[in-house]
Amino acid sequence: MPQLHHVGLNSVDPDRAIEWYLKVWPAARRTVVAGQPAVEADMLLLFNKVDKLPPGAWRDDVHRGEPQSAFWHIGAMTNTTDLAARLKTVGITQLPLFTTPNDASTVWRSGLAPYAGTLSEKQLVTAEPAPPREGGFSYVVAPDGVLFELTGGPATHDSFSHMHFYHEKPLCVANWYVEHLGFELPPVRDASGQESPRKLWDPCDGPYGEAGWPSLEQIGTIRAPSGGVRYGNGSMSWYPRQCVAGRCGRDQPLVPSRGQALDHVAFTVDGFEALLERLRRDGVKILLEPYAFGNSRAFMIEDPDGLAIELIDARGGASSRTTDTRR
Numbered sequence: 001m002p003q004l005h006h007v008g009l010n011s012v013d014p015d016r017a018i019e020w021y022l023k024v025w026p027a028a029r030r031t032v033v034a035g036q037p038a039v040e041a042d043m044l045l046l047f048n049k050v051d052k053l054p055p056g057a058w059r060d061d062v063h064r065g066e067p068q069s070a071f072w073h074i075g076a077m078t079n080t081t082d083l084a085a086r087l088k089t090v091g092i093t094q095l096p097l098f099t100t101p102n103d104a105s106t107v108w109r110s111g112l113a114p115y116a117g118t119l120s121e122k123q124l125v126t127a128e129p130a131p132p133r134e135g136g137f138s139y140v141v142a143p144d145g146v147l148f149e150l151t152g153g154p155a156t157h158d159s160f161s162h163m164h165f166y167h168e169k170p171l172c173v174a175n176w177y178v179e180h181l182g183f184e185l186p187p188v189r190d191a192s193g194q195e196s197p198r199k200l201w202d203p204c205d206g207p208y209g210e211a212g213w214p215s216l217e218q219i220g221t222i223r224a225p226s227g228g229v230r231y232g233n234g235s236m237s238w239y240p241r242q243c244v245a246g247r248c249g250r251d252q253p254l255v256p257s258r259g260q261a262l263d264h265v266a267f268t269v270d271g272f273e274a275l276l277e278r279l280r281r282d283g284v285k286i287l288l289e290p291y292a293f294g295n296s297r298a299f300m301i302e303d304p305d306g307l308a309i310e311l312i313d314a315r316g317g318a319s320s321r322t323t324d325t326r327r
Contacts (some may be wrong), residue, residue, distance in 0.1 A: 001182055001232040002267035005312055006033065007074055007163065010263050014047035017143040022044065023090040024140070024148070024161050025076060033296035041160035042232075045074075048066065050265065056260030057145020061215045063095075064224040065147055068166065069257035070307040071265075073139070073164035075149030080109050081134045083150060085089060095139040097214040100124055110214040111136030111153070118223065120210040139216060144261045150281040163236050166254060167305045170227035170238040172204035176304055177270075180284060181275075181311075201227070208240045211247075219247050231267060241305075248262035256306035258287060264300065264308035272297065272313035309317065 002298055011017045019072045020031055023038045028041040040044040040246025056065050065072075084094055096106035099113040107113055109144065111133040119127055143147045149162060167173045177183040178200060187195035211220030228237040243252035255264060269275055276299055280286065287308060288300040296316025301309050 001184060002269045003232040004043055004234050005266040005268050006046045007044050007262065008048060008266060008310065009144065010050045010259065010261055011047045011144045012053055013143065014049050017047055020143050022088065024092065028160060032276035043161040051276065052263045054144060054259060056262065056282070058141045058147050065145065067255040069255050070165050070167055070303065070305040071146035071257045071258050071260065071261070071262035072164045072166050072239070073149050074262065075151065076160040077152045077156050077162055078150055078158050078190065079152055079154050079156050080136055080150050081154065083138060084108055092140055093223055093311065095134045095141065096174040097216060098218045099214050101218060101220065107214065109136045109138040113214045117213045118214065120212050122210070124213065146261050157167065161234055165236065165238045166241050167238045168241055168254070169205050170225050170240060171201040173238060173304055175200045175204050177229045182280060183231050186230060188282050191235060208244065228319060252318060254305050256302065256308070258308040264310050266310035266312060268312045268314040270314050272315070275311065
């Protein structure tokens with residue numbers, strides 16, 4: 001299967017952005033990949049310098065990025081229980097999470113919500129208050145308005161390799177990644193825990209679920225249906241588009257990710273030429289024809305909801321990396 005290579009970001013000041021990511025994730029290091037400044041952790045972040053703040057940046061007034069592309073956020077898995085104290089020492093604070101539709105106080109991580117789990121408005125009516133719990137999800141805003149999630153509890157294995165997306169039809173787009181790029185759907189587990197391959201979703205289109213809390217938005221977050229796929233060295237997940245049915249004042253379709261703060265996601269692939277020709281035959285939108293990527297080659301496509309995907313030839317030494325030891 002394809003292997004995750006990097007996430008591409010647009011930044012007005014890559015050096016400042018890299019310094020921020022190293023504060024949040026001290027185990028990462030600064031490097032250069034294919035001539036671009038980068039942060040290397042469990043996944044790579046590559047920074048493209050731009051002259052002005054890119055669109056899609058987080059806005060405190062509406063509690064979301066705007067305009068919103070299919071790229072929701074990046075982040076890391078870690079124990080968030082005492083995260084606020086550590087990040088405060090480097091001048092980083094968490095975004096507020098609303099715990100009910102009428103919440104005026106908010107919390108900084110979901111484990112501090114007065115009710116256990118992620119609940120819909122109907123469930124909140126009968127929910128029993130719960131004491132604070134360890135862990136949970138929490139959000140901070142990186143330079144250039146990039147939304148960054150940290151999630152997990154005491155048993156979580158630290159990993160900076162987290163990506164979440166929005167899609168119009170999360171299960172249908174999961175099928176698209178399997179059919180066109182060779183990804184896999186998460187397996188089916190029976191009662192004994194035995195895994196078997198999952199068939200394509202059929203039907204893949206269905207109604208959206210109810211909004212739930214805790215949430216970055218007071219109107220809650222729609223989390224169902226959710227879809228996802230596995231690639232060679234990880235997985236990615238999708239949730240429904242949020243600005244539907246008047247929830248954001250008006251219906252706001254997703255915009256293309258190219259040129260936004262979170263610009264694209266990149267994978268290394270085998271059979272580079274054959275894949276390009278097959279995608280052309282299948283009518284997949286080619287954003288950029290083959291070009292040099294360090295010592296390798298790449299081309300860029302767009303998924304059904306405008307997410308830019310860079311595909312790098314795995315045969316060409318795709319890392320093209322030189323180390324910069326500055327922290």
